[in-house]
Amino acid sequence: MRDNHINPAFRADGWVLLLFVCLLIFGWVSVCGASHSFGELDFLSFDSRAGKQLLWISCALGLGAIILMFDDHYFDMMADLVYWIIMLVLFVTPFLAHDIKGSKSWISLGPVNLQPAEFAKCATALMLSKLIGQNGFTLNVRAHLFKASAYVLLPLLLIVLQKETGSALVFFAFFLMFYREGMSGSILFCAVAAVTYFIIGIGYSYDLLPGTTASIGEFSVLLLIWLFTVGLLKVYHPRQPEHARRILSGGVLLHLLTYGFSSLILPFDVSWGQLIGLTAMIVYLGVQWIGQRMRSFLLISIFSIGSIGFLYASDYALNNVLKEYQRTRIKVLLGVEEDRDASYNVNQSKIAIGSGGLQGKGFMNGTQTKLDYVPEQDTDFIFCTVGEEQGFVGASVVLLLFLALILRLILLAERQTSTFGRVFGYCVLSILLFHVFINIGMVLGLAPVIGIPLPFFSYGGSSLWGFTLLLFIFLRIDAGRKKR
Helix, strand or coil, X not given: CXXXXXXXXXXXXHHHHHHHHHHHHHHXXXXXXXXXXXXXXXXXXXXXXXXXXXHHHHHHHHHHHHHHHCCCHHHHHCHHHHHHHHHHHHHHHHHHCCCECCEXXXXXXXXXXXXXXXXXXXXXXXXXXXXXXXXXXXXXXXXXXXXXXXXXXXXHHHHHCXXXXXXXXXXXHHHHHHHHCCCCHHHHHHHHXXXXXHHHHHHXXXXXXXXXXXXXXXXXXHHHHHHHHHHHHHHHCCXXXXXXXXXXXXXXXXXXXXHHHHHHCCCXXXXXXXXXXXXXXXXXXXXXXXXXXXXXXXXXXXXXXXXXXXXXXXXXXXXXXXXXXXXXXXXXXXXXXXXHHHHHHHHHHHHHHXXXXXXXXXCCCCHHHHCCCCCCCCCCCHHHHHHHHHHHHHHHHHHHHHHHHHHHHHHHHHCCXXXXXXXXXXXXXXXXXXXXXXXXXXXXXXXXXXXXXXXXXXXXXXXXXXXXXXXXXXXXXXXXXXXX
């Protein structure tokens, strides 16, 4: 009974608090190592980036303490107001912000610059939690899914208008939460298929299939569409295996005939033969839909048509819509072309991490970072400082800390007694996952350089405060879950 009289603020999960503090300490040490010059040891001076980061950390700790003192019902009650205020701020930001490296996403408040996009993640998470927590609301209903998606896409579009593509892409992380809350797995499958089409289609677009004039990328994607369609028929029509068997055998025969003719008689673009075959396949699915009145045939045909459209639309967008530097970054990442300027950051980052070896060069002894070979080494590329100074061991410790935090957040989200708490927990988890995977991936050359910070590590107050808001609001909701 005594536990019931304890202020819920003091029930905040101790493991998450411990991991939060450990990440802050490790992050500050990394900022010290990345930002100082040889001979400078005054880390506490507010004239140095390390000193300023310590100030941001102190404010973050104070912010977290204040949040824990709130009644957790306020987060539900104020979600609408907070969301629309932040949307208004995002809307006016391009008109008020100064141009910083081509982006208009920072608002100057005296000596402090704030990036509203970082706080929009928390506002969107609160709004989605309130929306999905309503009685009768389920993401299995198409209208409900569209409404929830609109609350995600609005800040995304407003941030794109600020020319902050990286920050905007983070909002796609909310769809991971959608999947947990009942969104159809077919939507997630379509998203994975689209990414696969893009990587293969663009990555091998300039390589010719031997014996033909067809692009390996285009040929491979069209072949995948054929195979995916067969797989969907097997999944959704297991009692009618003849449909999958007919399309599979027809596809094998078509590919053998077109490729054989091209390689043995007259070389030509065999993808045209694939398109003709796919058209026949779509017509066949349409006939089955009309004859059997089974909507799954229609949906599978729509998937095939959409896949073909996405292949050629993505190629058009890459070559005619994206800016030159964006196009170059994507092509460099996929290995289509080499560009010294575009790949410089990643190459220097990998050199810095590799030079750290097993145990690293030691605190403040990194040469790549001290000589400023790595641009943005205390912000977007701060993980390379960890790799160079602390080596494989230190980098592994950082990854394990993030892994422990992610696993603990999953446990906390699953033990919530309200839909609002569970949804918000998975929002926090999804955003954290996206940032960690993409940031470390781009530092290692495994993901495109889109300019998003590493949580609790990268220099700056906006990102740190944004993640502190997310984390401590969830901790406060979790602390009051029994009351709910």
